[in-house]
Amino acid sequence: MLKDLALFVLLFTAFSSSLYALDIPKRPSTYVTDQAGLLSPDARARLEQVLSAYERQTTNQVVVLTLPSLEGEALEDFSIRLAEAWKVGQQDRDNGVIFLIAQAEREIRIEVGYGLEGVLPDALAGQIIYQEVAPYFRAGKFEEGISRGVLAILRATQGEYQSRIVGDLRQGELTPQELxxxxxxxKAVGIFVLAVIAILFVIDFFRYQRYLYDHRLYLDRYGFWEWWFRFALLLFLLSFIFRILFYTLLFSRGGYYGSRSGFGGFSGGGGSFGGGGASGRW
Amino acid sequence: MKKGTWVTLGIVIGIVVLVVLALVGIYNGLVRAEETVSEAWAQVENVYQRRLDLVPNLVETVKGYAAHEQETFEGVVEARSKISQMNLSPEVVNQPELLMQFQQAQGALSSALSRLMVVVERYPDLKANQNFLALQAQLEGTENRISVERRRFNLVSREFNTKIRVFPHQLIAKWMGLQAKAYFEAEPGAAQAPEVSF
Known part of the structure; x- marks a missing residue:
């Protein structure tokens, strides 16, 4: 009992960081979410256009979020939670970047998905923050700083992935080899199933012959078709098992393809993050 | 035998099949959960290794500018070699004491590194060095990755431990010989990246 209590206290302290202060905003349908109001509508629309075109071209998703305040939450904690909730980037490429700006704390973070850590390493992300963004922010030119930061991110990540608009058409189809x-x-499974059924049938047939022999004096013995019905019941159960096996196999093949982002708006594609990127202040 | 007997037999077989299916499902679920914990642990080791690989480079760079801070360098090198000497098997996730040792050794390296970063403050030339700035960004990024992977490890570890304590799972887990997984404990400050202002 005491031990349990101690364990509970231990767990509670170990995970108390999971009692978060600031709620994650709902995943938007735009690339730019300007909660702090740092951008003019004009600049916002322009960025939106650029980022949307960029995703169409490269499949990379770059998302901007400005917040008035982090409300006491650590920048990195908030940022990784945001990344986990929004799932920026394509599922199989993890090619998302989140550009986060907290106005009150004067903090900036570039959170980089697993798939882009190679072309946008931490040092480069730091450089973008300190050379492209922070100087303009210090001068109060938020629009310019954000635009320059985004452009620098796009420039760094450009060559990494090619569009698969061509590939999109046949996404979900199988290559001839796979087919x-x-x-x-x-075929192998089918043959196996047929063989099992055949064997069961033969065994059953012989058992029926034996049953007939044993019960030759009974008047109410089973007719063959009654016997057969019982066998069919068994087959039904078997087919049930095979069906479950089949679906397990099907789903374990990873038959799920990440949601495709539509043209125009942003929708998270399922990319993962591992805490790569850099933080900075202005 | 009467027809009624056959029907009963059919029902019994049906129930047995369903129970077996349920057991198989639980078994697979437990295997999968344990695999998730090992994967999360592999990630933790990965990011710690990344920091370990970063240290010699960092120390060399700082040495070039601050040669007479011998004591600080020794602290870092010593903490690092202690970690390299640790012989970690994946089994560590089953042994809280081992994990504790691992965490302490890594914590020692963290504090040695933050002392190094404090020393750096006294050398403006070094702070302007591009190579050093890049290394510093990498170190910060790695510290952040460490805290991310540690948190994820704790999450899946906790999930696993809950899973093997719930009723029907408990019996199967016992039969499979599964043990509760260890956690990282929160240590205020130690997991944070060394604070360096520009």
Whole structure:
């Protein structure tokens, strides 16, 4: 009992950081979310256009969020939670970047998804913050600073991935090799199932013969079709098992493709983050 | 045998099949959960290793500007070698004491590194060095990755521990010989990146 209590206290302290101060904003349908009001509508629309076109071209998702305040939460904690909630970047490429600005704390963070850590390493992210963004912010030119920061991020991440608009058309279809492998697999399973059924049928047939012999004096013995019905019940159960096996196999193949982002608006594609990037102040 | 017997037999077989299926499901779920914990641990080791790889480079760079801060360098090198000497098997997730040792050794390196970063403050030339700035950004990034992966490890570890304590899972977990996983404990300040102002 005491030990349990101690464990509870320990767990509570260990995870008390999970009692967060600031709520994560709901995932927006735009690339730029300007809660702090640092951008003019004009500049916002321009950035939106650029980022949308950029995703169409490279599939990389770059998202901007400005906040009036972090309300006491640590920048990095908030940033990684945001990244986990919004899932910026494509699922299989993890190519998302979040450009976060907290006005009251005068803090900036560039959070980089796993897939872009190579082209946008921490040192470069830091450089962008201190050379491209912070000087303008210090002078009060938020629009200019944000635009320059975004452009620098785009420049760094540009070459990493090519668009797969062509690939999009046949996303979800299988390559001939995959199809062939699947067909072979299906055939093997089919043969196995048929063989099992055949064996069961033969065994059952012999058992029925024996039953007939044993019960030759009974008047109310099973007819063959009654016996067969019982066998069919067994088959039904078996088919149930195979169906479950089949679906387990199907889903374990990872048949889920990340949601495709539509043209224009932003929607998280399922990218993951591991805390890469840099933080800075102005 | 009467027809009624067959029906009963059919129902019993049906129930047995369902129970077996449920057990298989639980078993697979536990295996998967344990695999998730190992993966999370591999990530933790990964990011700590990344920091370990960063240290020699950092020390060399700082040495070039601040040669007579011998004591600080020794502290860092010593803390680092202590960690390299630790022989960590993936089994560490099952042994809270080992994990504690690991955490303490890493904590020692963290504080040695923050002392190094304080020393750096006294050398403006060094602080302007591009190479050093890049290393510093990498160190900060790595510290952040460490805290991210540690948090994720704690989360999946906790999930696993809850899972193996719930009723039907408990029996199967016992039969599989699964142990509760260890956690990182919160240590205020130690997990944070060394504070360096520009």
């Amino acid at each position: 062939e492998a699947l067909q072979a697999q299906g």
